[in-house]
Amino acid sequence: MWAHLKIELYKIFRRPRTYLAFAAITALIGVIQLGLLVDGKEYTSFVMADFTSSFAVDGKILNGYFICYVILQLLLVHVPLLIALIAADMISGEANMGTLRLLLTKPQSRTAIVTAKFLASVIYTLLLLIWIAVMGLFVSMLIFGTDDLFLMKSSYVVIVKESDVFWRYAGAFCFAALAMLTVTSLAFFLSFFAENSIGPIVATMSIIIVFTILSTMNIPIFNIIKPYLFTSHMITWKEFFDFKVNDANEAIVGSIQYPEKIIRSASILLIHIIGFAGTAILLFRKKDILS
Amino acid sequence: MYKELSKKILFTIALLISLSAVSWAQDMNALVAKVKAKLDLVNDYTADGRMKTDVAFIKAPIGTVKVFYKKPNRFRLQRNGGISVLPKGGVSINIGNLILTSGFVAIDAGTATIGNVKTRMVKLLPSGDNNEVILSTLYIDEANLLIMKSVTTTRENGTYEMEMSYGKFASYGLPDKVFFSFNAKDYKLPKGITLEFDDTDKAVKDKMKGKKGRVEISYTSYEINKGIADSVFK
Numbered sequence: 001m002w003a004h005l006k007i008e009l010y011k012i013f014r015r016p017r018t019y020l021a022f023a024a025i026t027a028l029i030g031v032i033q034l035g036l037l038v039d040g041k042e043y044t045s046f047v048m049a050d051f052t053s054s055f056a057v058d059g060k061i062l063n064g065y066f067i068c069y070v071i072l073q074l075l076l077v078h079v080p081l082l083i084a085l086i087a088a089d090m091i092s093g094e095a096n097m098g099t100l101r102l103l104l105t106k107p108q109s110r111t112a113i114v115t116a117k118f119l120a121s122v123i124y125t126l127l128l129l130i131w132i133a134v135m136g137l138f139v140s141m142l143i144f145g146t147d148d149l150f151l152m153k154s155s156y157v158v159i160v161k162e163s164d165v166f167w168r169y170a171g172a173f174c175f176a177a178l179a180m181l182t183v184t185s186l187a188f189f190l191s192f193f194a195e196n197s198i199g200p201i202v203a204t205m206s207i208i209i210v211f212t213i214l215s216t217m218n219i220p221i222f223n224i225i226k227p228y229l230f231t232s233h234m235i236t237w238k239e240f241f242d243f244k245v246n247d248a249n250e251a252i253v254g255s256i257q258y259p260e261k262i263i264r265s266a267s268i269l270l271i272h273i274i275g276f277a278g279t280a281i282l283l284f285r286k287k288d289i290l291s
Numbered sequence: 292m293y294k295e296l297s298k299k300i301l302f303t304i305a306l307l308i309s310l311s312a313v314s315w316a317q318d319m320n321a322l323v324a325k326v327k328a329k330l331d332l333v334n335d336y337t338a339d340g341r342m343k344t345d346v347a348f349i350k351a352p353i354g355t356v357k358v359f360y361k362k363p364n365r366f367r368l369q370r371n372g373g374i375s376v377l378p379k380g381g382v383s384i385n386i387g388n389l390i391l392t393s394g395f396v397a398i399d400a401g402t403a404t405i406g407n408v409k410t411r412m413v414k415l416l417p418s419g420d421n422n423e424v425i426l427s428t429l430y431i432d433e434a435n436l437l438i439m440k441s442v443t444t445t446r447e448n449g450t451y452e453m454e455m456s457y458g459k460f461a462s463y464g465l466p467d468k469v470f471f472s473f474n475a476k477d478y479k480l481p482k483g484i485t486l487e488f489d490d491t492d493k494a495v496k497d498k499m500k501g502k503k504g505r506v507e508i509s510y511t512s513y514e515i516n517k518g519i520a521d522s523v524f525k
Contacts, residue, residue: 059374
């Protein structure tokens with residue numbers, strides 16, 4: 001399977017569209033960083049307008065940690081498209097080119113072949129996330145420096161001590177990996193049903209857009225189904241940036257406000273990954289290959 | 292005859308009352324002046340401390356701060372790294388400008404006990420119409436000439452309270468601990484901006500609901516009358 005995985009990775013990284021995704025991320029992050037470097041004060045004064053009418057905030061709010069948070073908030077909504085471009089093409093692309101039957105003539109089990117394909121798209125997704133971490137976190141830290149992380153939630157403010165931030169990003173990126181792998185496995189699963197890659201790419205994005213809209217709308221009837229939508233759990237990475245306070249309202253450094261929420265969301269996403277990928281592998285084993 | 296006599300008695304009583312009120316006001320002015328004279332011993336100071344912000348909708352770690360003061364009312368609070376949040380209007384409030392320098396009337400408002408210390412309540416009313424401070428109430432420890440507590444009502448920034456506890460720098464009138472409390476106005480951001488889809492923060496908010504905002508500064512050391520450059524306050 002290792003040999004086949006290498007072949008699949010070779011196929012992925014031979015395609016220009018793979019690099020298009022990395023270029024798109026570089027450009028997007030670059031644009032955000034440039035915008036905040038030039039006019040970041042305007043942005044923060046807009047977001048903090050209500051808060052600063054009563055409080056004076058002193059310190060370097062626009063630091064690398066804050067920029068990375070803004071980037072993650074904006075990008076993790078759009079990255080699924082870049083993931084779907086590759087993952088949704090894994091099986092349907094072969095079917096479209098008519099190479100699927102040829103591929104299955106190899107002296108390897110179908111399970112090994114399709115698992116290698118899935119693992120290759122997982123590696124692509126993780127590399128994309130690592131690239132986001134490099135560009136979004138490390139480059140932002142280089143450009144903007146570091147300080148405490150000042151975050152405005154919808155009804156309260158969290159200031160995370162500088163020394164307490166980095167491990168939270170490590171956790172957030174690990175969680176984001178789970179969220180993005182859910183998209184990968186969904187796109188991979190849909191790829192099984194199509195003879196060309198456009199269909200599963202559009203289908204993946206449509207599902208994510210519809211689910212995200214349903215997750216965002218605060219309407220009672222949608223609130224019932226929200227916990228069952230995987231998109232509601234994809235944003236739980238933010239929970240890493242909220243900590244507990246004791247009875248005297250003193251911050252407990254190194255704590256997480258709702259660790260159980262992270263565990264629950266991570267489990268739900270993991271179940272989705274196993275469900276989508278497992279079903280795709282099972283179905284592929286019995287697929288009648290005609291193309 | 293009887294009618295005229297009772298009129299005279301009433302007049303005398305009224306005169307005595309107003310005279311005693313004037314003398315009390317003078318006493319209060321003298322007390323305030325004594326406290327002011329004690330504080331005037333300090334031309335400038337630099338102090339290190341720990342600051343804790345306790346506001347319902349702010350989760351902030353305890354940070355270390357450096358405070359600079361120079362006569363008559365230059366004050367700067369600087370956090371040693373990190374981001375600090377302080378209520379507007381209260382930022383420049385310090386023991387040095389709790390007492391209005393001139394143009395006020397001091398009225399005796401009785402006594403009160405702060406902690407275990409019996410204090411004299413003095414209300415300071417500014418005589419001018421355009422002062423930022425509308426009314427200031429000081430709780431003064433008469434024996435040691437220390438301000439134990441103050442309640443200040445301002446035109447723009449609401450009412451805030453300062454409570455002080457003293458230690459080894461009491462001879463200069465400088466506190467070891469300052470508790471600054473104020474009315475904190477709630478704020479809200481649209482969930483569309485924060486991309487939060489649920490209400491899990493409600494429990495956190497409810498926990499602190501109805502509480503006043505508080506900033507607590509515990510001073511660990513003072514450097515008094517060593518001179519501070521004006522550039523520090525820029």
